[in-house]
Amino acid sequence: MPNAQKYEPRAPIERYVPVDHTRVSFDGGFWKSWTETVRDVTIPTQHMRLEEEGFLEVLDFDKPPSPLVRPIQPSGLSMQHFFDSDFGKWIEAASYTLKNHPNPNIEAKIDAIVGKLEHGQMADGYLNSWFIRREPEKRWTNLRDLHEMYSMGHLLEGAVAYFQATGKRRFLDVMIRAVDHIIDTFGRESGKLRGYDAHEEIELALVKLYRVTKDPRHLKLATYFIDERGRMPSYYDDEARRRGDDPAEYIFGTYAYSQAHMPVREQTLVVGHAVRAMYLLSATADLAFENDDESLRTACSRLFDNLVGRQLYVTGGLGPSASNEGFTREYDLPNETAYAETCAAVALGFFSHRMAQIELDGKFTDKLETVLYNGALSGISRDGEHYFYENVLESHGQNRRWKWHYCPCCPTNIARMITSLGQYFYSTKPDELAVHLYGENTAELDLGGAFVRLRQRTEYPWNGDVGIEFGMERSKRFTLRLRIPGWCRSANASVNGETVELEINKGYAAIDRDWRDGETVRLALDMPVDRIYAHPAATEDAGRVALRRGPVIFCVEETDLGMEPQRLRLPARSAISASYDAALLGGATVLEGDALQADVSDWRDTLYRTEPAALKPRRFKAIPYHLWANRAPGAMAVWLHEK
């Protein structure tokens, strides 16, 4: 039985509320250039790609549909079925920038899309551009494969974000009508279909909608979808038979592909398509929060532990296999063939972040931090307009970032994470302030009606020293909860220069006092270079070591080494030092140290022999994994052979 660990009911569900991302300004440090690049380069170029590649043509409802040219999926379906999701996610990502950085040009582009959506929406509220234009009679006949609610969910997230950014209701109203139509169509009431989309997404979007509308029907619909999912006999079997198809002919074989093989409350193993699994768990955590549902929180916690304890790459990547874009068996973490889709790492960030609001535990925010600095950020190039879909941990040089993809779900996903980055840094209760992440920024917080301006001054993640300064209109007693990262083995703190004893509870140190304007906290997180070893069952990493410093995982690239890094041998005790290289891709900490290299001079054309290669000393350099494949193409390795 996987995960025999017991999950006892806990104290009532906590209710931290994340700060609105618009109240956090990355005015220096690590995230400044990333957030600026995504806002100024990524968002505009993504719209350009959507246009160039014909994604927006699906909205020309008055023109005859263009021939199908997109690649066809293994299931025989065209990606065009879910183009709506791509511009929906783009609208969301773009919207997050608009409040602090108004951009009439972007706003006009969004309004144009919204206008077409409104024009195309069917009289009963149905909204999916593919079916409306091509096969309206087939709508809602195949929830298993056709992603209609997935696509609507992304439009809905976009609509909520756009409304929150601009106050314009038009898109939101279009989507509320679409949701009304879904409510009319699906549910337990007689005459309705008891279906749910095989690609989760609408559920978490409905919770976002509910938080805006406070309409209980919106929360109820999300709850229905989560509760209904995985009941047997399966809706997808019935649905297939209604289409005249044999349910046994399902290309993915098992509904575990969509986490629909059993109710989520009963699941003990994270399975199937990785993005779907993370969207499901994000929505499940949302409903645990909104419905105060301990059984859902327990399921989330159990599945989070299974993921992190047995199925997660050291980079925060997840879902090793391309064939199901997802999970295989526990401890199966191949490096060169890692699928580890950018979307999945981003969505693990969503899930971890939601968990931290209902159970303040550093184990959640540790993984949020891991994906932010590693397996999600690796999905976008330093120039902000090239992408990885798959985030391998090892390459022989065949992997290249691409300008666009036939299934461009990842670019807009990493974009929306970065344009809304501030929300992940802080959460509040009326008399608590939790600092989840470190990195230079200024935040404006509301603690039970009291205004607190918080300034973080730090070179984090390159340096573990963090200064926090409070600006307040009047003093207020509250508990400051500082995350002490799981990677950190020694942390010290002072308040106004006086050392304070840190008592760490589930990864957070609490300082409860009356805080006044101008007071400062200094946190010193010891940040040595760590050698990381994988559990012996993760055999792809056997005999290998990864390098980590702070939250950052490093890798060795051929362009620095002059040969494939797979040929390097790292002695178990060689010295490795860290230094900041201002010239590397906008500045980054690099590691340098002593290693060994197999000598090939006496091998000639022998492929196998009875003597191992002689090893000779050499230096090596490692760079942050998220920066790989931004320079000359070549081989790369995260896990180095240890000698």
Place this chain on the structure above:
Amino acid sequence: MPNAQKYEPRAPIERYVPVDHTRVSFDGGFWKSWTETVRDVTIPTQHMRLEEEGFLEVLDFDKPPSPLVRPIQPSGLSMQHFFDSDFGKWIEAASYTLKNHPNPNIEAKIDAIVGKLEHGQMADGYLNSWFIRREPEKRWTNLRDLHEMYSMGHLLEGAVAYFQATGKRRFLDVMIRAVDHIIDTFGRESGKLRGYDAHEEIELALVKLYRVTKDPRHLKLATYFIDERGRMPSYYDDEARRRGDDPAEYIFGTYAYSQAHMPVREQTLVVGHAVRAMYLLSATADLAFENDDESLRTACSRLFDNLVGRQLYVTGGLGPSASNEGFTREYDLPNETAYAETCAAVALGFFSHRMAQIELDGKFTDKLETVLYNGALSGISRDGEHYFYENVLESHGQNRRWKWHYCPCCPTNIARMITSLGQYFYSTKPDELAVHLYGENTAELDLGGAFVRLRQRTEYPWNGDVGIEFGMERSKRFTLRLRIPGWCRSANASVNGETVELEINKGYAAIDRDWRDGETVRLALDMPVDRIYAHPAATEDAGRVALRRGPVIFCVEETDLGMEPQRLRLPARSAISASYDAALLGGATVLEGDALQADVSDWRDTLYRTEPAALKPRRFKAIPYHLWANRAPGAMAVWLHEK
């Protein structure tokens, strides 16, 4: 530039002639049970599968064709296009058993197939059951994808073998008419198509036919195909345009897939589909022999060296990638995803064997021996009726031998190799006898008209001691050339009990004397357990060691170890001993020794940590690689992590 090694013209091409396989009897030792199993189990069950799976239905020319149910290839083509090749190869494999073990039942089955082929053959000689029944108007319109000559080639090999076994000409005559039709259709003469099949096979079949018919047109046709292949502009471009297709739409992208990107004489790198490459090189070696063509021999030798020096698995498997069923880049030898098709290893045996006839060099027979005891033999189960198509060198237990395959090229290929095994053991010239392989058998040889009965008495490959006894009607002076395997670092020999000094030239020791009836040779090949290391550029094997004893590569299976062998660590100097286990799958030598195992007791649900796992001592057992997956399913590894 790959393979900068120079290929100087050599002395005139040698002309060893392999012994007829029917003159070699495996009357004991290693190969006795294998040859009996293949004859008594494999051959009959393969016919049963061909019937059960509907392969033979394609020959019911008077019935309407059945619907296409076979899986469709990536190219959109049905496997049924080349079903002829499967029963052609089965006829060949079965025929090899008939002379020494007449079997009227099998012969009747073959005659039934031949009768249908004759009935269906078109008036002009064209013969491919798919096109005749379904699309006769499309014949010869797509040599790039449709395998017509490949299929005819296998029928032709079957016809030659059946004629040689039974003296019956009917099948041979059918195929000669088919070849006449090809001669009428293809060639440089005006009015003919300058085409050649993208899947090589017909070329080597034509040389076999020529050796029976002595008709120079048959050799000329084979020569034309080899000479024409790879000329630019490509025939396949023209052909695609004639079909109205865009040549750029070729699914495999490059004609290197079919070794048709440049003439074989200019090729320096073994590329593309591995079976095709080996069939091409087998035919090229045949033509070097028949046409005394030094330029072809040079090309073969250069490509052999490239393959063996940079692209061959330690098991003799080749072609690492499933996507092109073939080669990728030099030193790319992934273990778990190794494609290493059984057919390719078998065909490397064909190629190596042919090379040894034109240039007696142990480097060729070493690889013949490697595939026989490892990467080809692994393709068939010990019970003779289950198969591997892909011969991985590492598994987490997902690999199972199958009863049949939708593309069953491999079962009949390994079958025909084993039913004609004797031919690989000896070659002769009028006054020379080359012993290529060791293994208990009795052979009847003709040396320039003199009869020699040779008995090998040996436990090889489990033991390096080989006794050879000559039975002769009268004494004869000839040079006995004994192969001293490349794996052997110390060999001793005696003649009639008197030690002889061995002078080894290109892997063979010559003993030139007047041999008399009853004389004996004893050869003692030192056979320790060897640790094998791969070239540092073969990074998948970095930090790993393989175990070899004599010609046999070993592996560790989960069923013996009680855990995944990937978790084993083999200290660089631990003792490993060999012993014979009579109870293991009919008897085999196993290795046993001291190793280490990572302790997981203190890991709990931690996936990564900063301390490596503690290692604790344990014993391990390794079995011959070719015997893996014959017992309880589980993980397997050839390359073990060295500590």
